[in-house]
Structure formats: C-alpha cells, structure tokens
Amino acid sequence: MSALRTRVLKSYADLLRAQRRVLNTDSVNRQLALNKTREEYRKFQNLENAADIEDKLEYSQAVVTYLNTNLIQATKMDENKYELKIGSNVEPKKMYEPITKKEPRKRKEIS
Secondary structure (H helix, E strand, C coil), X not given: CCHHHHHHHHHHHHHXXXXXXXXXXXXXXXXXXXXXXXXXXXXXXXXXCHHHHHHHHHHHHHHHHHHHHHCEEEEEEECCEEEEEECCXXXXXXXXXXXXXXXXXXXXXXX
C-alpha cells in the first residue's frame, strides 16, 4: 500500500473518530456527518494528482482540528435552560458579553 493511500485511510479514520467523540450523544447529526464524510471520500476516490490529494488531506486535518477544538454542543433541557457539553480539547476563547439592549447615548446640545 502506498504511503499516500495510508495517509488517506488514516485521515478518514481520524474524521470518523472526531465525529464520534464530539457528536457522541447526537445520533442524528453524527449520522449526517458520517454520510457527508463517506460522500466526500467517495467523490474523490479516483483522484490521482498527488498535489490535489495533499490539499484534500490538509483540509481533512483542518476539519478534525476544528471538531476537536471548537465544537460545543448545547442540549435543550427545558424552556429556558440548555446544557452545554464542552470537550476537554476546546480552546478557551475570548468571552463575549451577553447582548443586551442599551440606551442610546445622549448627545450634547450645541448652542
């Protein structure tokens, strides 16, 4: 088996593993992600240009990294309550203030 083929198979397995880890309780979205991954790998299975294959491998690795470090799941518990599932690999990001309605600034009158 060529080294490139081995890397392609590893990237496929890495994607499936990341999807399983991140979407473990969300069977609907996990199945959608699995189907999309299969579809994309089958669409490009006859790709022969090594540079194009390398591009696809880089993209695959970027998706795995994104799934592992950026995806957070929210599950609705009741009307106004959600449970967040944040993986241990999720990168800490800048915290944003909640959006609130602010009173417009008062303008000074020019006399």
